[in-house]
Amino acid sequence: MAERRGECLWKKHVAEQLKLRDREQRQAFEEIILQYNRLLEKADLQAVLSERYQADKYDVQRGHESSAADSSRSDALQQEMAQMRIRHQEELTELHKKRGELAQSVIELNNQIQQKDREIQNNEAKMLEYQQQISSLEGDCRELRSCLQDLERANQTLKDEYDALQITFSALEEKLRKTTEDNQELVSRWMAEKAQEANRLNAENEKDSRRRQAKLQKELADAAKEPLPIEADDDIEVLTEDAGKAGGETSPSRLLTRTPSKKISQQPPGGLLDSISLMFGYVGVCVCVRVSVCMSVCVSVRAGSGSSVLDHLAHSSALSLSLSHTLTGHSGKVLSARFLLDNARIVSGSYDRTLKLWDLRSKVCMKTVFAGSSCNDIVCTEQCVMSGHFDKKVRFWDIRAESIVRELELFGRVTSLDLNHDRTELLTCSRDDLVKIVDLRTNAVKQTLSAQGFKCGADWTRVTFSPDGSYVAGGSADGALYIWNVLTGKVDRTLDRNHSSAINSVSWSPSGAYVASVEKGSRAILWSDM
Amino acid sequence: IMADDKDVLRDVWFGRIPTCFTLNQDEVTEREAEAYYLLLPRVSYLTLVTDKVKKHFLKVMRTEDVEEMWFEYEGTPLKWHYPIGVLFDLHASNSVLPWSITVHFKNFPDRDLLHCPSSSVIEAHFMSSIKEADALKHKSQVVNDMQKKDHKQLWMGLQNDKFDQFWAMNRKLMEYPTEEGGFRYIPFRIYQAMSDRPFIQKLFRPVSPEGNAYTLGDLLKEMYPAAITNDGEQKRYQVVIHGIEPLLETPLQWLSEHLSHPDNFLHICVVPTPSD
Numbered sequence: 001m002a003e004r005r006g007e008c009l010w011k012k013h014v015a016e017q018l019k020l021r022d023r024e025q026r027q028a029f030e031e032i033i034l035q036y037n038r039l040l041e042k043a044d045l046q047a048v049l050s051e052r053y054q055a056d057k058y059d060v061q062r063g064h065e066s067s068a069a070d071s072s073r074s075d076a077l078q079q080e081m082a083q084m085r086i087r088h089q090e091e092l093t094e095l096h097k098k099r100g101e102l103a104q105s106v107i108e109l110n111n112q113i114q115q116k117d118r119e120i121q122n123n124e125a126k127m128l129e130y131q132q133q134i135s136s137l138e139g140d141c142r143e144l145r146s147c148l149q150d151l152e153r154a155n156q157t158l159k160d161e162y163d164a165l166q167i168t169f170s171a172l173e174e175k176l177r178k179t180t181e182d183n184q185e186l187v188s189r190w191m192a193e194k195a196q197e198a199n200r201l202n203a204e205n206e207k208d209s210r211r212r213q214a215k216l217q218k219e220l221a222d223a224a225k226e227p228l229p230i231e232a233d234d235d236i237e238v239l240t241e242d243a244g245k246a247g248g249e250t251s252p253s254r255l256l257t258r259t260p261s262k263k264i265s266q267q268p269p270g271g272l273l274d275s276i277s278l279m280f281g282y283v284g285v286c287v288c289v290r291v292s293v294c295m296s297v298c299v300s301v302r303a304g305s306g307s308s309v310l311d312h313l314a315h316s317s318a319l320s321l322s323l324s325h326t327l328t329g330h331s332g333k334v335l336s337a338r339f340l341l342d343n344a345r346i347v348s349g350s351y352d353r354t355l356k357l358w359d360l361r362s363k364v365c366m367k368t369v370f371a372g373s374s375c376n377d378i379v380c381t382e383q384c385v386m387s388g389h390f391d392k393k394v395r396f397w398d399i400r401a402e403s404i405v406r407e408l409e410l411f412g413r414v415t416s417l418d419l420n421h422d423r424t425e426l427l428t429c430s431r432d433d434l435v436k437i438v439d440l441r442t443n444a445v446k447q448t449l450s451a452q453g454f455k456c457g458a459d460w461t462r463v464t465f466s467p468d469g470s471y472v473a474g475g476s477a478d479g480a481l482y483i484w485n486v487l488t489g490k491v492d493r494t495l496d497r498n499h500s501s502a503i504n505s506v507s508w509s510p511s512g513a514y515v516a517s518v519e520k521g522s523r524a525i526l527w528s529d530m
Numbered sequence: 531i532m533a534d535d536k537d538v539l540r541d542v543w544f545g546r547i548p549t550c551f552t553l554n555q556d557e558v559t560e561r562e563a564e565a566y567y568l569l570l571p572r573v574s575y576l577t578l579v580t581d582k583v584k585k586h587f588l589k590v591m592r593t594e595d596v597e598e599m600w601f602e603y604e605g606t607p608l609k610w611h612y613p614i615g616v617l618f619d620l621h622a623s624n625s626v627l628p629w630s631i632t633v634h635f636k637n638f639p640d641r642d643l644l645h646c647p648s649s650s651v652i653e654a655h656f657m658s659s660i661k662e663a664d665a666l667k668h669k670s671q672v673v674n675d676m677q678k679k680d681h682k683q684l685w686m687g688l689q690n691d692k693f694d695q696f697w698a699m700n701r702k703l704m705e706y707p708t709e710e711g712g713f714r715y716i717p718f719r720i721y722q723a724m725s726d727r728p729f730i731q732k733l734f735r736p737v738s739p740e741g742n743a744y745t746l747g748d749l750l751k752e753m754y755p756a757a758i759t760n761d762g763e764q765k766r767y768q769v770v771i772h773g774i775e776p777l778l779e780t781p782l783q784w785l786s787e788h789l790s791h792p793d794n795f796l797h798i799c800v801v802p803t804p805s806d
Contacts, residue, residue: 010776010780010781011534011535011784013780014538014776014789015534015541017774017776018538018772019541020774021545022541022546024627025546025547026547026548026569028548028627029548029569029627029628030569036567037566037567040586043564
């Protein structure tokens with residue numbers, strides 16, 4: 001900067017000095033010298049002219065001496081001179097005019113030049129501005145392009161990632177499909193193997209059971225021969241009643257089980273069974289059979305209008321109620337079984353999640369359906385089999401089509417199913433301690449029955465309709481027997497004084513006058529005056 | 531800044547000296563000759579611009595009395611091969627204007643002056659000055675690269691007083707490679723009024739080895755230290771170029787580019803300060 005200022009200083013000094021010099025040396029004298037030279041020219045011209053005139057004058061003087069005739073010549077000469085003078089003056093004025101005009105045009109041209117210079121400067125300034133704009137726009141353009149490139153790159157990366165993920169996904173899908181296939185294959189193979197095993201065991205059990213049947217028949221025949229006295233300290237007692245009605249009769253007769261099951265009431269000896277049935281004299285005994293832990297199955301029978309059942313049973317033995325057949329095939333404990341309405345077939349539900357359809361004439365399993373969940377109870381109508389399951393669902397099966405028509409989901413594991421007399425209502429009991437009545441025509445829960453103390457004691461706690469459908473009976477985990485009035489929906493009676501452990505199952509007599517209940521502690525109570 | 535430089539070039543080119551030519555009294559004339567006034571171009575040469583003078587004075591003389599015309603100022607014959615501006619600054623810079631030159635037609639001083647029979651002699655002298663200057667500046671590369679017509683253009687520009695025509699060619703001689711920072715050597719001549727030496731001319735670089743630009747003061751310190759006034763002293767000498775006194779800190783390279791004469795030399799006159 002200092003350099004620039006210093007530079008300006010000496011440069012300015014030089015420029016100023018030159019201007020000063022020109023003023024003193026040139027401008028001061030320019031005009032004068034010009035005019036002087038012009039005067040000089042004029043003077044020269046005049047000198048030339050005057051010389052000529054002088055020469056002429058001498059001639060004229062000489063001419064005067066010679067003759068007067070020369071006077072005319074001198075006149076003519078004078079005239080010529082005057083004319084020349086006039087002409088010269090004219091020329092001079094013309095030249096002055098021309099000079100003025102030229103000076104004028106010079107000034108005009110100078111002005112034009114200055115104007116043009118100014119225009120040029122303006123244009124240059126504008127051009128500079130435009131160039132700056134252009135460069136800034138170019139800068140912006142470059143920035144935008146680089147932005148765009150970055151975005152494209154990012155986009156490409158995302159696309160690549162997506163493709164990679166897509167590939168992984170399809171690979172995993174494939175794996176899943178294959179695994180599912182393998183699983184299905186394995187399941188079907190397993191089922192086939194189990195079926196084979198069951199068949200094998202069936203055959204064995206057939207032999208076994210036949211042997212045992214023979215043995216039992218013999219024993220029963222022996223036992224029947226002896227009369228058995230009834231004593232006071234038998235396990236039959238008469239209970240007086242306090243609150244609810246208690247009929248202290250005998251425990252309901254039981255159909256045979258091979259080995260005592262853990263859960264149920266005790267098995268009375270065969271003789272007792274015998275005598276009980278004779279006492280009652282009609283069909284109406286509820287029997288429940290529980291599945292033993294081992295693999296073969298005992299048929300459980302619940303007498304519906306079941307005289308035919310007993311007749312059927314009676315066929316094969318001298319007395320009624322002897323073991324007729326053992327149907328094997330289930331791979332888990334059989335939790336429930338029913339005669340179909342044609343009484344020629346039995347449908348059974350098992351812990352092994354299947355339902356099996358048995359033909360009694362051929363005594364083989366006709367059909368197995370995989371229900372998906374352990375079946376706790378079964379009821380059937382003419383076309384439909386309803387099964388209640390561990391997975392809280394009640395499944396409605398069409399007998400002919402052998403497929404699920406409908407499913408009804410409850411809020412707890414289904415422990416019991418019962419149909420009313422005209423098979424329009426389904427009674428369900430579930431582990432959420434609610435007893436629901438479902439209208440089969442609308443498939444909606446018509447009524448929910450509950451009681452404060454009512455709790456399901458096991459996964460197979462049974463509740464039943466009364467024969468006229470106006471009462472529902474169910475046993476609770478604390479040993480109390482609850483009777484609900486269907487019309488009111490409220491508990492009609494609570495019989496809680498006689499059972500000491502959880503009640504597993506209850507059953508009404510066909511007349512509706514008696515209720516039999518069995519408890520986990522191997523006791524059965526028959527209630528009267530219902 | 532470039533505009534200012536161009537102004538400087540123009541002012542230098544169009545510099546004029548008002549001159550009064552008076553015929554020597556001893557010349558024989560038929561009648562009295564009036565003085566002839568003329569504005570002489572500083573950058574030109576006497577014999578190139580004085581045709582009118584000759585014509586004017588020949589009017590009053592007899593042809594048999596006319597020999598080669600020569601000029602003198604206050605007794606000193608004026609060398610026509612010096613630029614007119616140099617002659618004025620050297621001999622008459624502080625005298626009253628106009629410059630009074632006496633015209634002679636007789637007794638040509640052979641010992642002091644060169645003969646000038648025709649303008650081609652002036653041309654030859656002018657071109658040789660240019661070549662000498664370029665030899666110092668560019669080792670003669672630029673001037674040798676020019677064609678004959680370019681040389682002619684330089685001469686015609688000077689002869690016809692055409693600034694643009696001259697500088698169209700001369701600017702090539704003023705260029706230098708940027709890394710050098712200036713010419714190789716500066717072509718200059720320092721004239722002294724009272725001296726037996728005609729002038730001082732030596733090799734002098736415009737840029738120091740460290741890259742600093744030398745100034746007029748540096749040149750004078752080196753070549754003519756007496757010209758520089760020390761602090762406290764009275765100024766004894768004026769350093770005149772083209773009729774002005776540039777500041778001593780003016781860079782020498784810039785002076786050579788802008789204040790040279792058309793013959794590409796920087797003519798510097800050192801004259802005693804007028805003591806009035």
